[in-house]
Amino acid sequence: MRFLVGIVxxxxxxYDPLNGQFGVERDVYIEGDIIVDRCGDPQRVIDAQxxxxxxxxxxxxxxxxxxxxxxxxxxxEFPLADEISALYNRAGYLHINEPHMxxxxxxxxxxxxxxxxxxxxxxxxxxxxxxxxREIKRGFDQQAGEILGALLESTGACGLGVNQSxxxxxxxxxxxxxxxxxxxxxxxxxxxxxxxxxIMMEIAAGDxxxxxxxxxxxxxxxxxxxxxxxxxxxxRLIDLMARGLSLGISSxxxxxxxxxxxxxxxxxxxxxxxxxxxxxxxxSSASGSFEIKAMNALDFLLQASPEAICFSPGSPHRDVLAxxxxxxxxxxxxxxxxVSRSGDFPPREYSISDVAMITSSNPAKVLGLxxxxxxxxxxxxRVAIYDFDEKTPDAALEGKLGLCRYLIRGEHVLVDDFExxxx
Numbered sequence: 001m002r003f004l005v006g007i008v009x010x011x012x013x014x015y016d017p018l019n020g021q022f023g024v025e026r027d028v029y030i031e032g033d034i035i036v037d038r039c040g041d042p043q044r045v046i047d048a049q050x051x052x053x054x055x056x057x058x059x060x061x062x063x064x065x066x067x068x069x070x071x072x073x074x075x076x077e078f079p080l081a082d083e084i085s086a087l088y089n090r091a092g093y094l095h096i097n098e099p100h101m102x103x104x105x106x107x108x109x110x111x112x113x114x115x116x117x118x119x120x121x122x123x124x125x126x127x128x129x130x131x132x133x134r135e136i137k138r139g140f141d142q143q144a145g146e147i148l149g150a151l152l153e154s155t156g157a158c159g160l161g162v163n164q165s166x167x168x169x170x171x172x173x174x175x176x177x178x179x180x181x182x183x184x185x186x187x188x189x190x191x192x193x194x195x196x197x198x199i200m201m202e203i204a205a206g207d208x209x210x211x212x213x214x215x216x217x218x219x220x221x222x223x224x225x226x227x228x229x230x231x232x233x234x235x236r237l238i239d240l241m242a243r244g245l246s247l248g249i250s251s252x253x254x255x256x257x258x259x260x261x262x263x264x265x266x267x268x269x270x271x272x273x274x275x276x277x278x279x280x281x282x283x284s285s286a287s288g289s290f291e292i293k294a295m296n297a298l299d300f301l302l303q304a305s306p307e308a309i310c311f312s313p314g315s316p317h318r319d320v321l322a323x324x325x326x327x328x329x330x331x332x333x334x335x336x337x338x339v340s341r342s343g344d345f346p347p348r349e350y351s352i353s354d355v356a357m358i359t360s361s362n363p364a365k366v367l368g369l370x371x372x373x374x375x376x377x378x379x380x381x382r383v384a385i386y387d388f389d390e391k392t393p394d395a396a397l398e399g400k401l402g403l404c405r406y407l408i409r410g411e412h413v414l415v416d417d418f419e420x421x422x423x
Contacts, residue, residue, distance in 0.1 A: 006031050006039035007381075007408060012048025013389055015356040016055065018374040022353040023390070028053060030381040033410035037377055044413070046406055048385050054356040055373050056382040056407060057093035058363035059312040060200070061222050061250050065112035065123070066100040079316050081115035086420045087316040088119055091324070092359075092384035092404035094414075097367060098123040099161055099200060099222055106155035118414050118421065122367060124200050125157035129167045129184070133177040136167065140190035148191055158367055161200040161222070162188065165209045181212035185219070192218035197368030198246060210236045217244030220310070220366045224249050224300065234300055241308040246366055249301065252314025254293045255323030294323070295338070298330050302346040306354040310363045325402030328355060332401075336394055352390065383408040 009028040014021045031039045064084055079087060088096060096116070101109040101123040113121040129136065135144040148160065167179035188199045198220040205228045213219065221237075224247055228234065241247055301309065313324045330337045331350040350358075364373025371380045385406040388397060407415035414421045 006042035006044075007411070007413075008039065008042045008045045009048050009053055009383065009385065009406075009408075010045055012051050012053035012385060013352075014053045014375060015353045016375040017353045017357045018361050019376055021375075022351065023052075028375060028383065030383070030408065030410070033381060035375055035377055035379050035381050046385065046408075046413075048406075050389055051405065052352055052386045052389055053375070054092070054352075054384050054386065055360040055364075055375055056095070056384045056409070057088075057091065057312070057359045058095040058097070058367070058369070058373060059088070059093055059314065060097050060220075060310050060363045060366055061099050061248050061252075061312060061314050062088075062096040063098070063100070063252070063315050064096060064116070065098040065109045065121075067102075067105040067108055079318075081112070082117075084316045085116050085118040087318070087321065088313075089407050089414050089420055090404065091313065091321055091402050092386065092407055092415075093119065093313070094382045094384075094407065094409055095120045095122070095363075095369070095372065097121070097158065097363075099202070100124075100126055101155065101157060102126050102128075103151065103155060106157070110156050118409070118412075122158035123156070124159050124161040125152060125155050126161040126163060127151075129162065129164045129179070130169075130177070133167045133179050136179045136183055136187045139183075140187045144187070145191060145194060159195070159197045159200065160188070160191070161202065163202050165201070165203050165207060165212070181209035182214070185209075185213050185215075189213075189215050189218040195368065196370075198366045200366070205230075205233045208233075210240065213240060213245070215244065216240045220246040220248065222248045223253060224297075228300075234303070238304050241304055244308075246308050246310060246362060247304070248310045248312065249297055250312055250314030251324035251327060252317070252320045254297050254327070255320050291338075294327065295344075298327060298337070299345055301327075301331060302348055306350060306357050307362070309358045310366060311358040312363065321402055325398050328401045329398040331355070333394055333397060336397065381408060381410050 007030040011025060011027065013023045014026055014028065015023060029036050029039045096119055098109055098113060098121070102125070109123050113123065135147065152159070166181045166184055167177060169175060169177055192199050198218055200220050200222045202222045224237070228237065237247065313320050332352070332355065334347060334349055337345060361373040372382055375383065384404045386400060387405045388400040392400060403418065404415055405418055406413060
């Protein structure tokens with residue numbers, strides 16, 4: 001690893017949507033761990049002519065440390081810890097978030113994350129709402145904020161996640177503990193507003209309480225899975241996104257050889273793990289047609305606003321990363337979309353700035369990372385440089401999207417002319 005006092009990224013086209021820079025040709029200066037106006041005596045000048053300079057990627061929903069994941073490494077050749085960072089770095093990612101940490105699995109998850117080098121890591125704490133029915137019914141107050149804050153601190157979590165939208169008991173003598181969805185969203189919306197981040201939800205389409213969310217801006221739906229693929233659900237979801245809800249779409253949910261979900265499935269067909277929640281974590285072989293899932297995801301991405309989308313690999317599996325690049329290429333160029341369905345899609349195309357938004361700027365907002373996801377003065381220097389621009393031929397675009405030429409983390413050049421550090 002090389003330690004550089006100062007780095008200049010020279011002449012690149014900068015895509016920094018949070019600062020209104022949509023392909024501006026300018027230099028980017030780095031000293032220490034931050035971006036500065038200018039550095040006096042740079043130790044390295046990187047020629048970025050005809051290249052795209054973006055904030056490094058942030059994966060909100062990377063399943064790399066969930067309880068029981070080691071078993072999938074044997075089942076499906078899931079990469080080991082020392083491979084995961086290199087795969088993410090090669091794709092231009094420097095921050096990955098594990099979405100399935102519970103109070104009971106926090107030590108395990110944090111230990112797994114500590115094995116990952118050359119990426120920053122975080123985890124979302126998933127709560128069992130039955131443990132908080134009193135607080136939710138009473139409404140958010142200082143005491144509730146202190147309890148939740150203490151849980152985040154003790155587990156090292158960056159924020160909260162929920163896989164329920166209400167609290168319900170079947171037993172008659174527990175009915176007084178039930179909490180309706182509107183009370184749930186008021187409670188957690190107030191918590192999110194106070195902390196400057198969003199509550200990450202993973203709730204199936206059939207259970208999603210569309211009408212109960214008074215202020216969607218405090219919430220992020222972490223996974224739009226295959227069960228959302230109907231026109232009515234999509235329309236209602238897009239309406240909520242227009243009012244502030246953010247949404248995650250993961251390449252792993254489309255191309256992944258394994259599926260991870262919350263909830264009991266048919267035993268004997270799936271592998272189920274108890275993770276301290278009401279429902280088990282289920283790992284199973286992927287079902288359905290990959291092509292159909294990809295077409296449905298593309299159609300939705302073209303209908304929704306990129307300002308509300310977080311798109312990510314979702315796992316470092318090689319097949320998933322290849323599919324991730326394919327979806328991005330389809331978004332950028334209508335000419336690359338499958339001919340058989342090309343007439344079915346909205347005609348719009350994403351810009352490179354939109355790609356920066358959905359892979360970095362928006363995920364940073366969800367996690368409350370104020371110094372990441374942009375290239376402002378004083379921001380953490382997390383920069384990915386790709387060997388493509390608006391003029392890149394169609395035939396070359398997909399391969400260049402999933403392979404950054406340079407990846408910079410402060411003073412460290414982790415990918416140097418396509419070579420991953422340490423490989």
